[in-house]
Amino acid sequence: MRCRHALWHALSLYSFLPHVFAGNNTLAQDPITSLCVEIAHSISSAGQVFFPGDPSYDAGIFHFAVSSTQQSKCVVEPGTPEDVGKILVILGRTRTPFAVKGGGHATNVGFSSTLGVHIAMSRFSEVNYNSSSQTADVGAGLVWDDVYAALEPFGVNVVGGRVTGIGVAGFTLGGGYSWKSNQFGLAVDNVIAFELVLPNGRITTVTEKSDPSLFFGLKGGENNFGIVTKFKLKTFPQTEVWGGSIDFLGSNLDAINNATIAFQAVTDPKAAIIASYGSTPALPEPLVNVLMFYDAPNPPPGIFDAFLAIPSLDSNIGTRSFLSLVQSAPSNSLQGLRSVYQGFPILSFTAGIAEVIVNETLFWGERLLNQSLFDISYSVEIFLPSVYSHNSAKTAYPPVRNIGFQPFNIACAWNSSEFDSVFHDAVVASSAHIHNAAIAQGQTGLTRSPIYPNYAVSGTPLADMYGSNLPALRALKARVDPENVMGLAGGWKF
Known part of the structure; x- marks a missing residue:
């Protein structure tokens, strides 16, 4: 089987080469396209390179939000960590822009997309459960749906994403809030080891003992330190659960607000909700979607x-x-639209904050209606104040663990690229308004509460996400990546 794959790989490359190097073909004059061919020659038969026009190319650059997709010169699917190392060495030597994509759920343009070389991690797709150590080795190219399905027969689970289609890598490297976080902490609190390809191409396994500062940096520090190919995660027993999605019309806002406020008094760590206040042109009044979760059959x-x-x-x-x-969860209803997120921390969901959020939903819903608005929502995510107490060690995110802040989020979806900057500016303005209103209402601890990196809109200052950890992260970046190879890729850069 491996021989057949290798032969097909060689024939595919051979069939493309005449088109690259033929006479006056513009591809022959493009240095990045020629570099893609060099990468194809360099990696093993377990990997492959795809070019525009190939369905695998389209799948490689695909993102949940169409606004996050860019037309790269090629898509590289490495098949081994050694392939990743060779690719990074070539890209670093030639100073070529690149991107690394796991699940493709990033909404900031260029964070997991590029006009250069696009690395799709889809072939890192194994899930291996070890019952003796109660751990699972999870490939960086998976989405959480795949992981849950693979672990279900063993009656165990991990701390992962809450809605369908979320990539393992970006979620985990950014922090990772889960349905199980009240019980076990964030995703970063449950990683035991990272298989990491360093920017110089060397492959290493990073643990708390092997390199404490790099272990700290990978836990929330995104893609600054190389490319992670595998995560070793703690596992926990998993029974059937109770919950799902429920939609309410805005005529019931008072009851919904009161129920959400009262839910903060629930101390059972198995219970969690997300209440999303939304506005869409399809309905004449606000719509509230509530996701409910209980980690037991009833x-x-x-x-x-x-x-x-x-x-x-x-x-x-x-x-x-x-x-x-x-x-x-109804998240796939927005697939294929343009989209942007913006996070804002809140200490407590009060009647005053509920009023502000409802007003923001109505104000921006009406104001953006003629800007091809499809949907705007404000997600209220309720966690126990103890959610950050499950890890005594420091992690890149969150930079503070003694404040029980909640990672609320604004999400916009629209149709036309003409209005991209309008929606970007709208979520920035709206989150600032809510933040300032919360402080004015007495939530002064917000001045030290960070924005969740996986929700933060492009342009967010690094200090607003990483706080006092930023100097240590910059020093770590200089040690691990002195040539700034990972600076050639998008994302939050130290």
């Missing part, structure tokens, strides 16, 4: 009763597998 009486008593427009609440619950 919740104790009382935890979700206030929500369930409100008349709903639609609901799929029930007992199901963890994977089924994750896939019940």
Whole structure:
């Protein structure tokens, strides 16, 4: 089988080469395209290079948000860590812009896309469960749906994404808030080891003992220190769960606000919600979607009763597998649109903050209606104040663990590239307004509360995400990547 694959790889490359080097073909004059051919020659038969016009190229550059997709010169799918090392050496030597894509859920343009060489990690797709160590080795090219499906037969799970289609790598390297975070912390709190390809091409396994400062930096420091090919994660027993998605019309806003505010008094770590206040041209009034989760087949009486008593427009609440619950979330309805996120921390969801968020939903929904708006939503994510207490060691994110801030998020979706800057500016202005209103209402601890990197819109100052950790992260970056190879890729750069 390997021989057949190698032969097909060679024939595919051979069939492309005449088109690259033929006479006056413009591809022959393009140095990055020629570099793609050099990479194809250099990597093993386990990897492959694709060019525009190939369906695998289209799959490689695909992003959940169409605004995050760029037309690279080629897509490289490395098949081994050694392939990744060779690619990084070539890119660093030639100072070629590149991108690294796991699941493709980033909404900032250029964070996992490029006009240069696009590295798609899709071939790093193994999930190996070790029952004796209670760990799972998870490939960096997977989405969490794949991981949950692979672990389900063993009756175990990991701390991963809450909705369908989220990539393992970006989620974990940025921090990672999960349905299981109240019980076990963030994704970064549950990584035991990283298989990392350093910017100089060397492959290493990073643990707390092998390199404490690099271990710290990888836990929330995004793609600054190389390319992670595999994560070793803690696993936990997993039964069926209860929950799903429920939609309410804005005519019930008072009841929804009261139920969400009251939910903050729930101390059961198995319970969690996300309440998203939205506006869409398809409806004449606001729409509120609530995702509910309980980490057992049925919740104790009382935890979700206030929500369930409100008349709903639609609901799929029930007992199901963890994977089924994750896939019940309606996030795919926005796939193929242009999109932007912006995070803003909140200490407590109060009646005053609820009023501000509802007003922001209505104000921006109306103001952006003629700018090809499809949807705008404000997601209220409720975690226990103890969510950051599950790790005594420092991590790049969050930079503070003694403040129980909540990682709220604004999400916009629209149709036309003509209005990209309009929506970017809108989420920046709206998040600032909510932040300032919260401080004015007494939430002064927000001045030390960080923005979640995976929600932060492009242009967010690094200090707003990494706080007092920033000097240590910059020193680590200088040690690990003195030639700034990873600076050739997009993302938050130290």
